[in-house]
Amino acid sequence: MVLSKTCNHALRATLYIAAAPDRTFVPIGEIADQLGISFHFLTKILQILTQEGILRSFKGPNGGVAFARPAAEISILEIIIAIDGPALMEKCLLGLAHCSDEHPCPIHSQWVRIRSRLQNLFADTSLKKLADRVHHQGYRLADR
Amino acid sequence: MVLSKTCNHALRATLYIAAAPDRTFVPIGEIADQLGISFHFLTKILQILTQEGILRSFKGPNGGVAFARPAAEISILEIIIAIDGPALMEKCLLGLAHCSDEHPCPIHSQWVRIRSRLQNLFADTSLKKLADRVHHQGYRLADR
DNA sequence: TATATTTAAGATATAGGAGTCTTAAATCTT
């Protein structure tokens, strides 16, 4: 798969926050319930995003998580790299070490093309942009 | 990652066979040695391709594996699907069930575009095409 | 026929990702 399951959870959760009506903090329990993700597991995932400076959090009643910066300025590429690391954008499609133009594998040039399209898509797509589609066009963030 | 490690091995092994000088059967031990893959593991992987009708095999001295059809007629998509299954070309980027135009997630339309480019690349790329690059342009199939 | 070579098949082990559980810390409400 292109993105890990953990990364799927992270993206859906951040999109949920971005699509939520204006609230200071959104409790993780609510996100987990709405998206059908294990609460403890999601807590751990969002902790990473908090540590990365993408989210900020607040403990106690009325606490939860929120974006550290406006959702319009956070690309999904940031989320993907925070969770899955940069491998997707760097590694050889055949699994060889050191993907590079200097020592290409036979599929390298074609793969690099598609990969950079993908990277551009991820870099140019903000959480807000996608959240608006959820909010206005009813696109889904959960099964069913 | 896009392709599993098992799939990487399968692709590199089949490319090795396709790039090998004209021989009836190539022993798995030789492939494993040349590509730095565990012999027993590679055996198991190539067994799947044999069962799928992509390779044929022959036991005993001078035995090994060979293509069931000309390498020019085998796309790397076939290898990928035989090993990793069709998930890459079918599943939602956000991990939701039933990726479809009818019930899209917010990134669906962009993902489908890139995914179909990828599928076209894989479907249009034969093992022979890539093997020729190894043979004639010295592109690598193994580390270093 | 005996031996060596090679794939087939299945059991077993290892590692990492995914998910659960428990306890602690911070904050609010009463």
Next chain:
DNA sequence: AAGATTTAAGACTCCTATATCTTAAATATA
């Protein structure tokens, strides 16, 4: 101050991909 709510952190379990090991079956050669 006490209790309820919520995130933080770490230990632990579970599952799957990856890898290894062992034995069997087929085939060639001598």
